[in-house]
Amino acid sequence: MTILTVSVLFTGCADKKFTKEYDITNSDYAYNITNVAENLTLKPFAADLCVVSDNVLSDDIDDSLSEAAALFGVDSRQVLYAKNVNEKLYPASITKVLTALIALEKGKLDDVITVSKDAEIKESGAQLCGFKEGDKITLEQALHGLLMYSGNDAGVAIAEYISGSVEEFSDLMNETAKKLGATNSNFVNPHGLSDENHYTTAYDLYLIFNAAMKYDKFVEIINTDSWTTSYTLSNGSSKEITFKTTNLYLKGDEKSPEGVTVIGGKTGTTNAAGSCLVLLSKNESGNPYISIVLKAGSRSILYTQMTDILGEINK
Template identity: 50%
Template sequence: MKCTNKYKILILVVLSLLLLGGCKERTDVADAYDVYATSDSYALTQTDSQELPGLLATDLCVGGTENSTPADGINADYAQTAAVFSVDDQEITYAQNIYQKMYPASTTKILTAYIALKYGKLDDVLTVSDEAISSLMMGSSICGLKPGDQLTLDQALYGLMLCSGNDAANVIAEYISGSVDKFAELMNQEAQALGATQSHFVNPHGLPDDNHYTTAYDLYLIFNAAVQNDDFVKYISTKKYSTSYTDANGDAVDQVWFNTNGYLKGRYDAPENVTVVGGKTGTTDVAGNCLVLYSKSSSGKPYISIILKGNTKRELYTLMTELLTNYSN
């Protein structure tokens, strides 16, 4: 079929547009794929020496956005957010506002410990700086460190996770990244890598800040990654820790740190069919009473349970016990 002059003009216009703009590299799309690069460049192919990248949700609990209908005896109004995750079954057995933006308080220290164990060495000696102590708010939760004290990362992690030392958090942050601000950048990178995309952290301890927030589901992702490390489980399950380190003058400093977890302290009783391994508490005025818990059923199945913004400490543990009784069997 012959082309008329009309069609010839149309073809010339299309060819001109393609030559002028159609084959240029796009610069207006952030992180766009380079169409001239190979699939190998983006780890989309597999060779003998390379495995396919893993899927993010592999071995994770996933679910919808709906809240669970509480079972009889569940005082859901005792907290803003609550959740139970059956780790092995990869199932969310209870969900109450688990994707809602919340303040994490000292449950932030879960991520701090996770990063410290990932990048640090437990035998390394840390020196407490003036800034690590002076930058803390009056009345802040501390484990009693002073400028010039020298202790190992292992000791600092006990102070961080047992008695929720904000001073230990700052010391660890400076050890890992050189400063609290740089460490916060690393926290956000690691959180994103774990899929905790609805979180943002500005400090390693959880003191209040409008830009420091998370969700119950993001905390599950972070905590689930942390409990894969035996040392992390050791810290959260220790009831009492006695240690000695040196001060600025080289003199010995003796410390005894107790776990803030009400179950491990014996202040609250867990259900008979549940073994509480450990977890992390957190409390501020804006965050309320918080608890992230690792437990096992009578058959040995692991569960992660989370409550954020509990009304009072007693109501926090009452609700947690109800959740463990009904949703971790």
């Protein structure tokens, strides 16, 4: 077994020099290794990512409004705001960003999914698109229902399409999260309904969302306020359905700070998780930012804090 001892600069939003010994045959490491003309080339895992260990606060943001929150410059790799970004919390429906990422990696948009009875979630308060056993939907339709309307039944349909079962898909979610560096998370379902073993952090969600936004279809869907389509019911007839976004910035009910454009994102709400939101926004120069708020006390408080956080972009 070959062991390397390397001393390199861990780059990102903070510079931390450290020496790490590891096995180059193991895929679980902090560096990507490539063989170039039989020479090992090391690239820091976080070379293109924000890195944060301590709180980065602002006098213009009320830190008491949520349990955790953050603002990351995607291209600049700057941490503009961070509070409790490594605290393990329930993500609610922000979970669906990881579900969508895997679907886009593994699936084909025009593939047809036959909905199973397991998608007909009976839990009180669960957001549902209304898909029934035997209905046929495309992956693209499922993704719109998942990301725009936050349909939990769409999440189950996608999970079973990709992996055959929710349990197998959850294993894939955790495997994918780990590869992204989201090592403080554990997922047990594709939709985010509460489970004590289903949790993540604001920083892990940044890593997951950052990966998802590299797919044009993901950005297109989260940037859509209304989308109408028709799918096939179990009896062979056609049904038209319209998905509307749950994002109040896209709906026009909330206004972002001047000079900041909200592209889209994902909402999430359960009793245990509180009100949650992750956003992709751009400044006047077109530079992208990812902002996250977890466990705000209410929807109005959530958007108040998110707007204040977005205000940091223009400073």
